[in-house]
Amino acid sequence: MKRSSVRETALDLLLSITKNHAYSQLALNDTLSESSLSARDRALVTTIVYGVLQRRLTLDYVLSAFAGSERRLDEWVRLLLQLSFYQKLYLDRIPDHAIVNEAVSIANHRGHRGIAGFVNGVLRQFLRKGAPDLSAILPEGRRLSIQYSTPEWLLDMWKEQWDIETSLKIAEAGNLAPHTFIRANRLKISRQALAQRLAKEGVRTSPGELSHECLRVEEGQPAATEAYKEGLLTIQDESSMLVADALAPAPGMAVLDACAAPGGKTAHLAERMENSGKIVALDLHEQRTKLIDAAAARLGISIIETRAMDARNALGIYGKASFDRVLLDAPCSGLGVIRRKPEIKWEKTFADTERLASIQQSILEAAAPLVRPGGWLVYSTCTINRAENDDLLNRFLSEHDDFYWEPVFFSRFPAVIQNCRLAPHTSMVQLLPFQFGTDGFFIGCLKKKKK
Numbered sequence: 271m272k273r274s275s276v277r278e279t280a281l282d283l284l285l286s287i288t289k290n291h292a293y294s295q296l297a298l299n300d301t302l303s304e305s306s307l308s309a310r311d312r313a314l315v316t317t318i319v320y321g322v323l324q325r326r327l328t329l330d331y332v333l334s335a336f337a338g339s340e341r342r343l344d345e346w347v348r349l350l351l352q353l354s355f356y357q358k359l360y361l362d363r364i365p366d367h368a369i370v371n372e373a374v375s376i377a378n379h380r381g382h383r384g385i386a387g388f389v390n391g392v393l394r395q396f397l398r399k400g401a402p403d404l405s406a407i408l409p410e411g412r413r414l415s416i417q418y419s420t421p422e423w424l425l426d427m428w429k430e431q432w433d434i435e436t437s438l439k440i441a442e443a444g445n446l447a448p449h450t451f452i453r454a455n456r457l458k459i460s461r462q463a464l465a466q467r468l469a470k471e472g473v474r475t476s477p478g479e480l481s482h483e484c485l486r487v488e489e490g491q492p493a494a495t496e497a498y499k500e501g502l503l504t505i506q507d508e509s510s511m512l513v514a515d516a517l518a519p520a521p522g523m524a525v526l527d528a529c530a531a532p533g534g535k536t537a538h539l540a541e542r543m544e545n546s547g548k549i550v551a552l553d554l555h556e557q558r559t560k561l562i563d564a565a566a567a568r569l570g571i572s573i574i575e576t577r578a579m580d581a582r583n584a585l586g587i588y589g590k591a592s593f594d595r596v597l598l599d600a601p602c603s604g605l606g607v608i609r610r611k612p613e614i615k616w617e618k619t620f621a622d623t624e625r626l627a628s629i630q631q632s633i634l635e636a637a638a639p640l641v642r643p644g645g646w647l648v649y650s651t652c653t654i655n656r657a658e659n660d661d662l663l664n665r666f667l668s669e670h671d672d673f674y675w676e677p678v679f680f681s682r683f684p685a686v687i688q689n690c691r692l693a694p695h696t697s698m699v700q701l702l703p704f705q706f707g708t709d710g711f712f713i714g715c716l717k718k719k720k721k
């Protein structure tokens with residue numbers, strides 16, 4: 271496959287993601303699973319697409335230095351120039367002449383000779399002069415925002431909630447390529463046997479650091495394997511796997527998963543329960559509950575009962591104290607998964623985080639009475655925002671004296687997780703994306719008094 275096909279594919283994907291507001295992860299999966307590109311070329315397309323979306327603020331600044339902000343460029347020309355800048359600034363081993371020749375050849379057949387000449391001129395000037403000096407940008411807030419390609423409000427929020435150093439580390443982690451992790455389906459196979467089986471299908475893995483069911487993918491496409499079709503694995507971030515440790519459901523229990531689709535955690539709970547007992551899996555959207563049913567069928571799980579409904583109405587249907595364990599994996603701002611879904615950086619606002627915190631609180635209030643005395647309630651999100659995480663649980667506890675922090679929470683995790691503890695005497699962890707290469711993820715566990 272010719273090199274230019276890689277850039278063409280990357281450009282088409284970037285255009286469809288930015289024009290149609292498509293999710294980068296889904297668009298990449300759809301396009302690359304149908305593509306005839308080699309594994310190496312697919313990896314390069316993925317790197318370029320994520321990189322250009324992640325580094326958008328920096329690349330916009332570089333572009334304005336060479337193409338002038340007054341000139342209105344067609345979207346495809348802007349993206350073509352930015353993907354060329356990206357290769358020079360962030361990737362090794364791509365020769366300058368290849369960057370220019372390929373961009374000019376794409377411009378020639380997508381546009382006309384005038385545009386090709388313009389692209390050629392901008393890129394040659396950029397290669398001659400180098401990128402503009404970002405350290406000279408003022409004021410400092412704007413400089414950091416452009417350097418780390420992260421909106422100022424987000425850097426400010428993380429700085430206020432942690433400190434400046436942590437804020438910048440979170441932002442930088444959001445500019446890296448995400449790892450793929452898989453979970454061995456313990457109903458069917460051990461982690462070690464899965465690693466051997468996948469190796470035969472061209473997928474190289476290494477053991478996960480935090481979960482004994484986890485494998486980290488080093489090379490290859492696990493979703494395209496026969497092992498996947500046979501239900502031997504689930505693709506899931508390693509941080510999310512810790513939720514099953516936190517909830518620790520036993521075979522025979524009754525479990526409620528209040529916000530369950532697409533069912534990654536529901537299936538994990540069922541595997542831990544050895545497919546014995548009952549899990550009620552709710553989600554607001556009918557279409558999304560079907561994803562849970564499909565995952566359960568593929569994985570050989572039969573104890574999940576799905577229902578499309580608002581979890582805030584569950585008490586009326588299932589009754590007080592009807593579950594041993596309740597999981598609320600709440601809808602959230604997703605600030606922990608920015609490296610997988612860079613569009614979150616550009617689309618979410620501070621007002622969204624406030625709106626979500628109020629929805630989360632209402633679902634938590636509604637789910638709590640469903641926990642039986644002595645049972646546990648686990649609340650989790652894939653975000654890094656105290657208002658949606660620990661602040662919410664602290665407030666909940668201050669208003670509900672029938673719940674308390676779960677005392678043996680940390681004994682269920684590997685020792686390194688102690689470093690993610692949010693405050694002494696609580697049972698809450700916040701994983702930050704620069705710590706273990708996982709998503710940013712929050713888990714809190716509350717126990718209901720026995721009466």
Ligand SMILES: C[S@@+](CC[C@H](N)C(=O)[O-])C[C@H]1O[C@@H](n2cnc3c(N)ncnc32)[C@H](O)[C@@H]1O
Nearest residue numbers: 529530531532533534535553554580581599601
């Ligand atoms: C973070 S996702 C859940 C991910 C899922 N637990 C997993 O591991 O695959 C949150 C889900 O909550 C659903 N949701 C949002 N508001 C809800 C509500 N009021 N009741 C039930 N589900 C809701 C959304 O449709 C979304 O699928």
